Amino acid sequence: MRQELTSTKFGKYGGQFVPEILMPALVELTEYYEKYKDDAVFNEELDHYLKDFAGRPSPLYFARNLSREYGVKIYLKREDLIHGGAHKLNNTLGQGLLAKYMGKKRIIAETGAGQHGTACAMAGATFGIPTEVYMGAKDTVRQRMNVYRMELMGTKVIPVKSGSQTLKDAINEAMRDWVANVETTHYMIGSVVGPHPFPTMVRDFQSVIGKEVRLQIMEKEGRFPDSIVACTGGGSNAMGIFHPFVEEDVDLFAVEAGGSDMKTTDKEALHSATLCKGEDGILHGMRTKVLQNKYGQILESSSIAAGLDYAGVGPELAYLADIGRLKPCYSMDSEALDAFHDLCRLEGIIPALESSHAVAYVKKAAASGELGDIVVINISGRGDKDLETVMGMRK
Amino acid sequence: MRIAEKFKQLKAKKEGALIAYICAGDPTPEATKEYVTALVRGGADIIELGMPFSDPVADGPTIQAGIQRALDGGMTPDIYFRTISSLKLHIPLIVMTYYNLIFKRGLDKFVKDCAASGISGIIVPDLPPEESDDLLQICRKNEVDLIFLVAPTTTESRMKRILAEGTGFIYLVARLGVTGARADVAVSTGELIKRVNTPTPKAVGFGISTGYQAAEIIRAGADGVIVGSAFVNIIESRKNVPQRLEALARELKEGAARG
Numbered sequence: 023m024r025q026e027l028t029s030t031k032f033g034k035y036g037g038q039f040v041p042e043i044l045m046p047a048l049v050e051l052t053e054y055y056e057k058y059k060d061d062a063v064f065n066e067e068l069d070h071y072l073k074d075f076a077g078r079p080s081p082l083y084f085a086r087n088l089s090r091e092y093g094v095k096i097y098l099k100r101e102d103l104i105h106g107g108a109h110k111l112n113n114t115l116g117q118g119l120l121a122k123y124m125g126k127k128r129i130i131a132e133t134g135a136g137q138h139g140t141a142c143a144m145a146g147a148t149f150g151i152p153t154e155v156y157m158g159a160k161d162t163v164r165q166r167m168n169v170y171r172m173e174l175m176g177t178k179v180i181p182v183k184s185g186s187q188t189l190k191d192a193i194n195e196a197m198r199d200w201v202a203n204v205e206t207t208h209y210m211i212g213s214v215v216g217p218h219p220f221p222t223m224v225r226d227f228q229s230v231i232g233k234e235v236r237l238q239i240m241e242k243e244g245r246f247p248d249s250i251v252a253c254t255g256g257g258s259n260a261m262g263i264f265h266p267f268v269e270e271d272v273d274l275f276a277v278e279a280g281g282s283d284m285k286t287t288d289k290e291a292l293h294s295a296t297l298c299k300g301e302d303g304i305l306h307g308m309r310t311k312v313l314q315n316k317y318g319q320i321l322e323s324s325s326i327a328a329g330l331d332y333a334g335v336g337p338e339l340a341y342l343a344d345i346g347r348l349k350p351c352y353s354m355d356s357e358a359l360d361a362f363h364d365l366c367r368l369e370g371i372i373p374a375l376e377s378s379h380a381v382a383y384v385k386k387a388a389a390s391g392e393l394g395d396i397v398v399i400n401i402s403g404r405g406d407k408d409l410e411t412v413m414g415m416r417k
Numbered sequence: 418m419r420i421a422e423k424f425k426q427l428k429a430k431k432e433g434a435l436i437a438y439i440c441a442g443d444p445t446p447e448a449t450k451e452y453v454t455a456l457v458r459g460g461a462d463i464i465e466l467g468m469p470f471s472d473p474v475a476d477g478p479t480i481q482a483g484i485q486r487a488l489d490g491g492m493t494p495d496i497y498f499r500t501i502s503s504l505k506l507h508i509p510l511i512v513m514t515y516y517n518l519i520f521k522r523g524l525d526k527f528v529k530d531c532a533a534s535g536i537s538g539i540i541v542p543d544l545p546p547e548e549s550d551d552l553l554q555i556c557r558k559n560e561v562d563l564i565f566l567v568a569p570t571t572t573e574s575r576m577k578r579i580l581a582e583g584t585g586f587i588y589l590v591a592r593l594g595v596t597g598a599r600a601d602v603a604v605s606t607g608e609l610i611k612r613v614n615t616p617t618p619k620a621v622g623f624g625i626s627t628g629y630q631a632a633e634i635i636r637a638g639a640d641g642v643i644v645g646s647a648f649v650n651i652i653e654s655r656k657n658v659p660q661r662l663e664a665l666a667r668e669l670k671e672g673a674a675r676g
């Protein structure tokens with residue numbers, strides 16, 4: 023099951039479906055990544071940033087009150103405590119350092135919720151590389167605090183007004199920029215998506231989450247958990263915590279956004295549940311599960327959580343779902359909101375609406391026994407960015 | 418008509434080819450028929466018709482907007498093939514689209530629909546040779562050309578592979594970036610034309626909008642020029658569209674023939 027870098031695919035998924043202009047850049051990136059991923063100096067420097075800048079390791083916290091309420095023993099992996107408020111920094115520090123080693127003069131990125139953009143801004147500032155972030159115009163409104171955060175750190179935020187004005191359009195625009203500036207610019211993709219080597223590389227940089235959980239749960243329980251639950255947009259926090267457990271006897275649950283309704287029309291999906299409802303297709307340089315209509319036009323997706331609002335998903339998740347190694351599932355907007363309030367009230371932790379989808383699934387599934395006795399939930403981020411959304415819902 | 422045959426005719430006349438792109442269904446299927454006729458009247462040697470895809474990553478703002486107008490006008494792959502079948506052109510016709518539309522229709526069905534509706538070539542900007550084996554085989558079986566792109570960044574080893582596999586013509590991407598009309602000719606264009614060493618015809622696209630540029634590119638050794646955004650700009654303006662498409666095609670064709 024281990025993915026070799028020389029293969030660009032996970033089963034039939036993945037690959038490199040990009041304009042010819044970009045092919046040499048992908049080859050170059052793969053070469054540099056292979057060269058440095060096990061390099062002692064590179065990893066020492068990365069570890070330093072992860073520890074002293076990002077604040078790793080993040081705690082694995084036994085949520086006593088939530089466990090009592092939901093009826094299963096719950097540990098929370100506290101990525102919400104990482105600098106910037108989400109797991110996204112693990113990836114941007116890795117890619118930022120690699121970009122520095124590659125001598126790249128400029129970083130571009132896409133962002134949905136603004137969390138990845140914020141993490142890019144942090145990495146860009148730390149490594150001294152000018153950074154520009156494409157963000158759907160709609161998202162710049164619903165996540166305006168993150169826009170301001172990025173700007174404070176010297177990053178230029180470019181609103182994208184094409185298409186549905188959300189994450190998928192921001193990715194399109196970032197890819198167009200990369201095509202024009204490929205020789206000087208590193209495209210810092212924010213999840214386990216895009217053409218090879220991004221899905222593999224981002225997974226590896228995020229795997230620090232799962233590696234820590236292995237040690238932490240052994241210390242606390244003397245064994246691995248029965249199940250791990252993570253919300254899934256592109257799938258980077260999920261693959262980050264799953265990957266070190268893929269070959270262990272641990273059940274993996276990828277929780278997608280059910281939105282307001284699991285229905286789709288010819289133009290839009292009222293959800294973002296790509297693994298649950300998508301079909302094979304090619305989007306953003308990869309073959310994966312995609313929300314699309316019968317002709318192959320990509321649908322506009324929807325979720326209360328901007329970070330889950332994406333019509334594609336990482337190819338490795340599509341593969342693991344196909345072979346039955348992970349279970350795709352979903353939580354609705356309303357269920358996520360409920361779980362958000364549970365975690366606030368019972369544990370004094372305000373989770374991101376994205377992460378609240380994972381909590382909500384545990385609330386639903388605990389009673390059935392499906393999750394076993396001990397479950398780890400990846401709290402991929404903190405909810406400060408979502409307060410306006412939540413306040414709006416209460417009115 | 419096969420693409421190779423067209424280039425042979427032009428070579429005998431010592432003329433560069435004008436390959437004219439517009440997006441099918443922009444703004445309606447009926448308009449497309451009228452516009453294609455105008456381009457042919459103006460002297461286009463090959464027509465390239467875009468099949469609109471929701472997420473066109475290789476296209477700049479002009480063609481993106483054209484694609485959006487076509488989608489808003491209700492264009493689908495089914496309507497596309499129906500429109501094409503009714504065109505009855507005496508010059509080669511090429512479909513340009515993104516891979517997901519081909520994949521979703523089924524590679525076999527897509528290529529057969531092309532052959533049946535008179536399309537002689539396929540361009541897929543997000544399908545590099547590494548991923549194209551399946552489509553290439555089916556194209557060969559159905560005698561439809563799969564046209565590959567090379568870019569200024571293409572390395573020698575990849576260039577060899579692309580030149581060995583491409584038929585019809587080789588599409589030279591003139592500059593780093595997405596589609597869009599420009600006033601100049603990039604220095605990299607001339608270098609790329611020299612690097613592409615093949616008996617297959619070479620056509621240069623991305624950024625060409627004037628007869629002067631067309632002449633310069635043919636003079637640099639290309640066999641044809643591909644022009645899209647400059648035509649789509651005219652469609653966007655909605656003013657005297659057929660007349661102006663014809664006039665621009667004539668200017669470009671004169672440039673290509675003179676170069």
Ligand SMILES: Cc1ncc(COP(=O)(O)O)c(C=O)c1O
Pocket residue numbers: 108109134135136137138212213214253254255256257258259260328329330374376377402403404
């Ligand atoms: C807090 C948080 N969790 C999850 C996600 C979803 O991304 P992924 O599925 O790649 O982890 C995001 C994306 O912005 C996020 O900000």
